[in-house]
Amino acid sequence: MVDQTLAVAPRRTRRLDEERAQAILRATYDLLREAGYQGLRVDAVCARAQASKATVYRHWPTKASLVADAIRTCKSGEAGVPDTGSLRGDLVAWFGAIARSVAGDEGPLLAGLFVAMTHDPELAAELRSMRDSKVAHAEAVCARAEHRGELRPGYDPGLIDEIVPAQLFMRHFALGQELDDEFIEHLVDDIMLPLLVR
Amino acid sequence: MVDQTLAVAPRRTRRLDEERAQAILRATYDLLREAGYQGLRVDAVCARAQASKATVYRHWPTKASLVADAIRTCKSGEAGVPDTGSLRGDLVAWFGAIARSVAGDEGPLLAGLFVAMTHDPELAAELRSMRDSKVAHAEAVCARAEHRGELRPGYDPGLIDEIVPAQLFMRHFALGQELDDEFIEHLVDDIMLPLLVR
DNA sequence: ACCGTACGAAACGGTTTCGTTTCGTATTTA
DNA sequence: TAAATACGAAACGAAACCGTTTCGTACGGT
Numbered sequence: 001m002v003d004q005t006l007a008v009a010p011r012r013t014r015r016l017d018e019e020r021a022q023a024i025l026r027a028t029y030d031l032l033r034e035a036g037y038q039g040l041r042v043d044a045v046c047a048r049a050q051a052s053k054a055t056v057y058r059h060w061p062t063k064a065s066l067v068a069d070a071i072r073t074c075k076s077g078e079a080g081v082p083d084t085g086s087l088r089g090d091l092v093a094w095f096g097a098i099a100r101s102v103a104g105d106e107g108p109l110l111a112g113l114f115v116a117m118t119h120d121p122e123l124a125a126e127l128r129s130m131r132d133s134k135v136a137h138a139e140a141v142c143a144r145a146e147h148r149g150e151l152r153p154g155y156d157p158g159l160i161d162e163i164v165p166a167q168l169f170m171r172h173f174a175l176g177q178e179l180d181d182e183f184i185e186h187l188v189d190d191i192m193l194p195l196l197v198r
Numbered sequence: 199m200v201d202q203t204l205a206v207a208p209r210r211t212r213r214l215d216e217e218r219a220q221a222i223l224r225a226t227y228d229l230l231r232e233a234g235y236q237g238l239r240v241d242a243v244c245a246r247a248q249a250s251k252a253t254v255y256r257h258w259p260t261k262a263s264l265v266a267d268a269i270r271t272c273k274s275g276e277a278g279v280p281d282t283g284s285l286r287g288d289l290v291a292w293f294g295a296i297a298r299s300v301a302g303d304e305g306p307l308l309a310g311l312f313v314a315m316t317h318d319p320e321l322a323a324e325l326r327s328m329r330d331s332k333v334a335h336a337e338a339v340c341a342r343a344e345h346r347g348e349l350r351p352g353y354d355p356g357l358i359d360e361i362v363p364a365q366l367f368m369r370h371f372a373l374g375q376e377l378d379d380e381f382i383e384h385l386v387d388d389i390m391l392p393l394l395v396r
Numbered sequence: 397a398c399c400g401t402a403c404g405a406a407a408c409g410g411t412t413t414c415g416t417t418t419c420g421t422a423t424t425t426a
Numbered sequence: 427t428a429a430a431t432a433c434g435a436a437a438c439g440a441a442a443c444c445g446t447t448t449c450g451t452a453c454g455g456t
């Protein structure tokens with residue numbers, strides 16, 4: 001990313017240190033999580049990263065480009081899920097990890113981006129292209145369960161990707177309720193397992 | 199609401215016309231939907247409602263109080279659902295209506311309020327207390343279906359309130375995808391009916 | 397070593413927004 | 427009718443923020 005930006009730049013001699021670029025993107029990411037896109041101030045990014053505004057604007061001409069790069073760079077990858085020996089155990093462990101992500105970084109980032117995505121379709125498209133689909137992971141978990149005899153053919157693993165993040169996000173942000181073990185188990189036992197096992 | 203505000207005010211002679219108050223709250227509501235909470239400017243409310251800032255600040259000392267009153271006043275009520283003669287028909291019609299609301303007013307309002315709710319717990323609590331639960335409605339629809347022999351006892355109507363708004367909102371705002379008839383039918387046939395009928 | 401470019405810090409000029417004040421006029425009450 | 431209050435429009439003073447420029451210094455390439 002940053003290298004690519006520099007590659008199309010004019011004949012540069014001095015260039016932005018990779019460490020400094022990371023600090024700028026990290027500051028952007030953290031402030032984006034705290035304040036949302038509309039509340040994000042380039043001034044604040046520069047202050048937190050101890051970078052000059054001229055530098056930041058030179059490399060990222062718009063707030064949208066800065067934010068897109070920040071998310072692309074700092075977004076954590078999908079953690080693997082342990083094989084617990086049962087479909088229910090796998091789902092509880094996995095959904096618990098997703099819940100921690102929703103309550104941690106991913107949720108606040110998304111919460112802070114909705115209005116901007118409504119107004120800036122280009123940014124929206126770019127951010128949506130970065131979304132990690134959970135379908136492959138769901139397929140792996142369900143295939144394991146099928147192999148164990150817990151599931152019969154005909155289940156739709158895509159329902160996991162469709163339902164679980166949405167339920168976790170809305171419960172936490174719209175309703176302000178805890179994503180505790182009880183809720184995770186409800187999500188597994190009352191919603192996802194019935195839909196997969198039927 | 200507005201009357202209550204006036205009732206606790208000092209010995210007033212001239213007072214804010216009810217029509218004027220409504221115009222201010224309507225302008226607030228509309229701008230909130232367009233720009234979100236963080237993008238809402240009191241200046242813009244005053245310009246749109248043709249009210250002075252002194253007037254607005256006199257009656258609503260903070261942006262949060264203005265926004266809470268605007269939502270309380272302008273939020274449309276839950277429309278009734280026609281009795282189509284079948285559970286599936288009822289759900290398709292009802293979820294279609296919810297989808298139109300999510301894509302219309304309710305969704306953008308919510309999308310624009312997440313960050314504010316994170317930072318202002320009082321505002322969050324107040325807004326959450328205004329949320330129309332769909333449980334009673336779901337119970338009525340399901341009771342009708344049970345009476346028709348379509349459902350057996352043991353279904354959980356609360357799942358409708360839990361799942362449907364979240365799925366509609368996230369599909370529209372997070373994924374930027376259409377809430378078309380196909381998706382409504384998928385929501386009914388592949389998710390809600392299996393969970394209710396089991 | 398020299399030259400060209402860009403760094404960080406600070407300042408710039410312009411705009412926006414906030415919450416408050418001022419002023420002429422309107423409304424309500426006694 | 428007079429007095430008190432508040433209306434809408436405009437202005438106020440301060441702060442924040444934007445994107446750009448300036449300056450001394452640092453870095454990369456030849």
